[in-house]
Amino acid sequence: MRRYWSLWRELFTLSWRRQRRHTAATLTAIALSTLAVPVCAVALRRAVDAIDGGHTSTAVMAAAVAALAYAVSLVLQDTAGLLRATTNDRLGRLELHPRIHRDISRVHGLEHLERTDFLDRMTIVRLGTGHVTMSLWNMVLAVSNVLKLVLAVLLLGTVTPWLGLLLVFAALPVWLDHVGQRRVRRVEVETSEDHRLHRRLAELAVSASAGKELRVSGTAEDVIRRQTTAWYAAMGPRARAQFVAGALKLVGWLVFIAAFVGALALITHRTVHGHGTVGDVVLAVTVAMSLRQTVASTVMSTTSTASARRVLDPYLWMREYTEREATRDQGEQTPPAALTDGISVENVSYAYPGTDRLALDGVSVTLPAGAVVAVVGEYGSGKTTLVKLLQKFYQTDSGRITVDGIDLSRLDTERWRDRSSAVFQDFGRFRTTFAETVGLGDLRHVNDRERIQRALGEVEADDLVRRLPNGLDTQLGRELGGLDLSEGQWQRTALARAAMRTDPLLFVLDEPTASLDAPSEQNIFEQHMARARHLGQRTGAITLIVSHRFSTVAGADHILVLDKGRLVESGTHEDLLALRGQYADLYRLQADAYAESAPATTEEEDA
Numbered sequence: 001m002r003r004y005w006s007l008w009r010e011l012f013t014l015s016w017r018r019q020r021r022h023t024a025a026t027l028t029a030i031a032l033s034t035l036a037v038p039v040c041a042v043a044l045r046r047a048v049d050a051i052d053g054g055h056t057s058t059a060v061m062a063a064a065v066a067a068l069a070y071a072v073s074l075v076l077q078d079t080a081g082l083l084r085a086t087t088n089d090r091l092g093r094l095e096l097h098p099r100i101h102r103d104i105s106r107v108h109g110l111e112h113l114e115r116t117d118f119l120d121r122m123t124i125v126r127l128g129t130g131h132v133t134m135s136l137w138n139m140v141l142a143v144s145n146v147l148k149l150v151l152a153v154l155l156l157g158t159v160t161p162w163l164g165l166l167l168v169f170a171a172l173p174v175w176l177d178h179v180g181q182r183r184v185r186r187v188e189v190e191t192s193e194d195h196r197l198h199r200r201l202a203e204l205a206v207s208a209s210a211g212k213e214l215r216v217s218g219t220a221e222d223v224i225r226r227q228t229t230a231w232y233a234a235m236g237p238r239a240r241a242q243f244v245a246g247a248l249k250l251v252g253w254l255v256f257i258a259a260f261v262g263a264l265a266l267i268t269h270r271t272v273h274g275h276g277t278v279g280d281v282v283l284a285v286t287v288a289m290s291l292r293q294t295v296a297s298t299v300m301s302t303t304s305t306a307s308a309r310r311v312l313d314p315y316l317w318m319r320e321y322t323e324r325e326a327t328r329d330q331g332e333q334t335p336p337a338a339l340t341d342g343i344s345v346e347n348v349s350y351a352y353p354g355t356d357r358l359a360l361d362g363v364s365v366t367l368p369a370g371a372v373v374a375v376v377g378e379y380g381s382g383k384t385t386l387v388k389l390l391q392k393f394y395q396t397d398s399g400r401i402t403v404d405g406i407d408l409s410r411l412d413t414e415r416w417r418d419r420s421s422a423v424f425q426d427f428g429r430f431r432t433t434f435a436e437t438v439g440l441g442d443l444r445h446v447n448d449r450e451r452i453q454r455a456l457g458e459v460e461a462d463d464l465v466r467r468l469p470n471g472l473d474t475q476l477g478r479e480l481g482g483l484d485l486s487e488g489q490w491q492r493t494a495l496a497r498a499a500m501r502t503d504p505l506l507f508v509l510d511e512p513t514a515s516l517d518a519p520s521e522q523n524i525f526e527q528h529m530a531r532a533r534h535l536g537q538r539t540g541a542i543t544l545i546v547s548h549r550f551s552t553v554a555g556a557d558h559i560l561v562l563d564k565g566r567l568v569e570s571g572t573h574e575d576l577l578a579l580r581g582q583y584a585d586l587y588r589l590q591a592d593a594y595a596e597s598a599p600a601t602t603e604e605e606d607a
C-alpha cells in the first residue's frame with residue numbers, strides 16, 4: 001500500500017507543478033461537493049426553525065445559504081466530473097505517456113521489448129494509462145465520499161440515532177445494483193467470443209482487402225448470415241442479464257423508499273410529540289435523499305481505487321525494471337575514430353530471455369576492418385541475433401565481442417550506436433515529410449538538405465524524389481493526408497536513411513530488400529558494396545550483409561554460414577564452393593531455381 005501512496009503523492013506533485021490551476025480547481029470542486037449537502041441541510045433546518053420562531057432576518061439569511069449550497073451542488077454535478085476528467089487527461093497524455101515512453105527508451109538494449117513478461121505489462125499500462133492517473137482522483141474522491149457519509153450520519157444522529165439505520169437501507173440498492181452489474185459483466189465475458197465474431201464479420205463485410213475475396217467467392221450473403229447469428233448469440237444473454245440487473249435495482253430502490261417513508265413517519269411522530277423541530281424534519285429529509293447517491297459514489301470510488309491495482313502493479317513493476325536496466329553499466333569507452341583490426345567474436349553464445357534454445361552457439365569469427373561480410377543461413381539460424389549482439393541490443397550470455405581489441409561491453413552504448421548504421425528487414429515507415437523520413441537516419445542532420453540529397457543519391461533514389469508532387473517536402477502517409485509509397489519505395493527511403501551517417505564503423509544490411517525480386521536486390525547490394533568499399537577505405541568500416549539469397553552476396557569478402565546458431569562454414573565464395581558443403585549445395589539450389597523463374601522477374605519493383 002505504501003507504494004501506491006508514494007505513487008499518488010508523486011502524481012499529485014506532478015499535476016500540481018504542471019497544471020496548478022486545473023488541479024486547484026478540481027480539488028476545490030471536490031471539497032465544495034463534500035460540503036454542499038450538509039451545509040444545505042443545516043441551513044434549511046435553521047431557516048425553517050427561524051420561520052417557526054418568527055426570526056425573519058435569520059430565516060432569510062439561512063435560506064440564502066441553503067439556496068447557494070444547493071446551487072453549488074447542482075453546478076458541481078455537471079462540472080466536477082468534467083474538470084476531473086480534463087485534469088486527469090492532461091496529466092495522462094502530457095506527462096505520464098511521455099514518461100512511460102521515455103522510461104522504455106532509456107533502456108539501451110532490446111531485451112525488454114521481446115520479453116513476454118515486460119510486453120504483457122506494457123500493453124496493460126499503455127491501454128490503461130488513464131487508470132493510473134485516475135486512481136489518484138478516485139482515491140481523493142473516495143476520501144471525500146467517506147467524509148460525506150460521516151457528515152450525513154452525524155447530522156442524522158442530531159435528530160435521532162435511529163436514523164443512522166437509513167445508511168443500511170441506502171446501501172441495499174447499491175449492493176443489489178452491484179450484484180446485477182457483476183452478472184452483466186460475467187455474461188459479457190461469456191459471450192465475448194460471439195461478440196468479437198460479430199464485430200470481425202462486420203469489419204470483414206466493409207473492408208476493401210476482404211471485399212475482393214468476398215466478391216470473387218460469392219460468400220457475402222453467408223458472412224451476413226453468420227454476422228446475424230453471432231449478434232443474437234451475444235446479445236440475447238446480454239439483454240436478459242441487463243433485465244435481471246434492472247429488476248434487482250428496482251427491488252433495492254423499493255426497499256429504500258419504504259425505509260425512507262418509515263423514517264419520515266418516525267421524525268414526524270417525534271416532532272408532533274415535541275421531541276424535535278420542523279427544521280429537524282427538513283434536515284433529515286434533505287440528508288436522507290442524498291444518502292443513496294453518497295453510498296453509491298463511495299462504493300464506486302473505493303472499488304475503482306482498489307481495482308486500479310490491475311494497472312498500478314504492472315506500471316510500478318515496469319518502472320522498477322526500466323530504472324534498474326537503464327542504470328546498468330553501459331560502458332564508458334569511446335569507439336575508435338577508425339577501425340584498424342576489426343571486430344572479433346569470441347566463442348559467443350546467446351539464448352533469448354525465457355527460452356532455453358541457444359540462438360547463437362559458441363560462434364567465433366573475426367570480421368576484418370574494411371571488409372564486406374555476408375551472413376547467410378536458413379530461417380532462424382541466428383543471423384539477426386548476431387547483428388543485434390554486434391549493435392549491443394543484447395549482452396552475450398558467454399564469450400565476448402571486441403572492437404579493435406576493446407570489449408564491446410565497455411564501449412559506451414550510445415557512442416557505439418552513433419558509429420553504426422543499419423537497415424533492417426522490418427525497417428520503419430515514418431509518416432513525416434519525405435526529407436525527414438530520410439534525415440532521421442542522423443538526427444543531428446535531419447534538416448540538412450544537402451546531406452539528405454547526397455544520401456538519396458547514394459541509393460539511386462533521386463528519381464523517386466523527382467516524381468513526388470512536392471519533392472522532398474512531400475508529406476508521407478495517407479492517414480495524414482499524404483502520399484503512400486510502394487514497398488520498394490519505402491525500402492529505398494530506409495536505405496537512404498542508413499546512408500545519412502557518413503562515418504559508421506559498422507554498417508548493417510539485414511535483409512532490407514527481402515520483398516524485392518532477386519535482380520533488384522542484386523542491384524541494391526551492388527550499390528552498397530561500392531559504398532562499403534568506400535567506407536572501408538575511409539574508416540575501416542565493416543559492412544555486414546544478411547541475406548537468404550546466396551547469389552546476392554557472392555561478391556562479399558567473407559561469407560559466414562550459420563546453421564541452428566552455429567557457424568558451420570566461413571570463407572570467400574570460391575572457398576565455400578570448393579568446400580562443397582552446405583553453402584555450395586544451397587547456392588546451386590537457389591541458382592537453379594532462379595534460372596527457372598528469371599524471365600518472370602526482371603523489372604525492379606519500384607521502377
Ligand SMILES: Nc1ncnc2c1ncn2[C@@H]1O[C@H](COP(=O)(O)OP(=O)(O)OP(=O)(O)O)[C@@H](O)[C@H]1O
Pocket residue numbers: 114352353355358359377378379380381382383384385386
Ligand atoms: N525475440 C525473440 N525471442 C525468443 N526467440 C527468438 C527471438 N528472436 C529470435 N528468436 C529465435 O532465435 C533463433 C534465431 O533467430 P534469428 O532471428 O537470429 O534468426 P535469423 O537467421 O535471422 O532468421 P530469419 O532469416 O528468419 O530472419 C530462432 O530460433 C528464433 O526463433
